[in-house]
Amino acid sequence: MWNLLIIGAGPAGLNAAIAAAEEGLKVKVIDEFTKVGGRLLGQLHQESKDNWWNGIEVANRLHEQAVHLGVKIECGVSVYDLEQAEFGWKAYTSQGMEKTDKLLLATGATEVPTPIPGWTIPGVMSIGAAQVMGNVHRVKPGNTCVIIGANVLSIAIANELKLCGVNVKEIIIPQANANLSDNGTPEKVMESFMRLTHMAPTILLRQAGKFATFIHPSFAVKFYPKNGIKLFDIPIKIKTAATEILGESKVTGVKTVNVRPNGEIIPNTEKITKADFVCIAGGLAPLSELAALSGCVFKYVRELGGHVPIHSERMETNVENLFVAGNITGVENAKIAMAQGTVAGLTIASEINGNKLQMESLIEKAVAAVRKERDEALIQFQPNIAEARDLIYQEFELEDRNMERPKRSIS
Structure with missing residues (x-):
């Protein structure tokens, strides 16, 4: 005993x-x-x-x-x-x-799961699974990656994947729905970024923290570049949402659209980003x-x-x-x-x-x-x-x- x-x-x-x-x-x-x-x-x-x-x-x-x-x-x-x-x-x-x-x-x-069309295709994994593969088992998850979910965890692990030799093409958000009112809305994602401490390890996050007390996230989102801001040389695109993960026997890419600050899809902005694996970061x-x-x-x-x-x-x-x-x-x-x-x-x-x-x-x-x-x-x-x-x-x-x-x- x-x-x-x-x-x-x-x-x-x-x-x-x-x-x-x-x-x-x-x-x-x-x-x-x-x-x-x-x-x-x-x-x-x-x-x-x-x-x-x-x-x-x-x-x-x-x-x-x-x-x-x-x-x-x-x-x-x-x-x-x-x-x-x-x-x-x-x-x-x-x-x-x-x-x-x-x-x-x-x-x-x-990890919190974030269901997205195509998320059962081989090559789709949680961001934590990719981290374990690379840092624990020393297995490179793939060569090119798209991360769906813009948050503290995904940003940190994106840099770790880069250190493993992975080309992280972009960090984007999932398409907004009833279950993703925060993760899938640019305003909410920006709000979470602006509340990061002043001790954050990048200029972007430090500056956002300074202005968080008197700038509303909806205002900040308006000036956020459509093509994102690079962190660790990885573009974080909070105005780009994943609508579907593509592939049959394996991942081939992600279909995306541009979205307004409230998460509403902007018509005729569909695009495909090629990748051989996808990480989902739901927190x-x-x-x-x-x-x-x-x-x-x-x-x-x-x-x-x-x-x-x-x-x-x-x-x-x-x-x-x-x-x-x-x-x-x-x-x-x-x-x-x-x-x-x-x-x-x-x-x-x-x-x-x-x-x-x-x-x-x-x-x-x-x-x-x-x-x-x-x-x-x-x-x-x-x-x-x-x-x-x-x-x-x-x-x-x-x-x-x-x-x-x-x-x-x-x-």
Whole structure:
């Protein structure tokens, strides 16, 4: 039996394991992927002139540190059910049942699908799949690419694909429909660009951020070039929409049209851009199925990427002995997930060891580190994340004061 079982061997899970193990806890980490690191494995980008973020190197360092501290890590293990018990939790996995005092869900995020005519043709993939192929498996996804979906994630990975030797011809938006009111409308896409932090790594995004407070996106879109603005030498065309992906046995290209700021198609502007593979970038959402199984109270928060389990700043949930950390709590970058993992590991250790007063200073410093990472983040996936986080923490306090915790199923 474990003091702490962590589901998810990404940045949050690994850091939580390290923090807990340093306090003497018996910790196990499981992950359904075959390698440790989660989304770290696909990340490779330049943070400043002299500094590159290499996710594989970070993952290897955390892995080695966790193993050195005695953490047991098993990959290729899926979890299909959770059950509370008088001692804590049972987790039913593809390798059998695990017993633990405390359970941490660090399951990360999943990509949001964007259905487009032709999206089942071989050679169409999510932007994250292309990232994994290139950066993790060292397999070049193809030679020429069109990316459908203009957002923070697609821009970052487009540059990574370019580093792999791919000719990324353009980043465009999907045709607007009832389900794509944001991603398929130039005004909404421009609004998201203008809300990027002033610390963004390109002149375009920095300037847009400066003017965001007094220029309406509809005005900015009018002056956005029809042929796009180049970022990393890749044209970002928010006035060009994909209507269909072309090909039969494999991708041959993308049919596009020009659109007005509200997403309305401009007649007689059809065009075909040739490519041998297409990436669809619909954004990210918290991967929260296991939290739903556990009985967590959820709230939909657009700024955090979707439905998230109500939790405290110390990563507690409303369910006894259950904690969360990383992108399951809201989509942010890997450094923030790592910092959250440390908070969760220390919080759990203080409960297991019964030394809450002695641990208080360490936990407060770890919580402050999360806020610091958030304040200094180069770019945010959504605007007003800090404010949304505070609302979630307030919701937790209300739940904690006014509602009984779900009764445990003793077995």
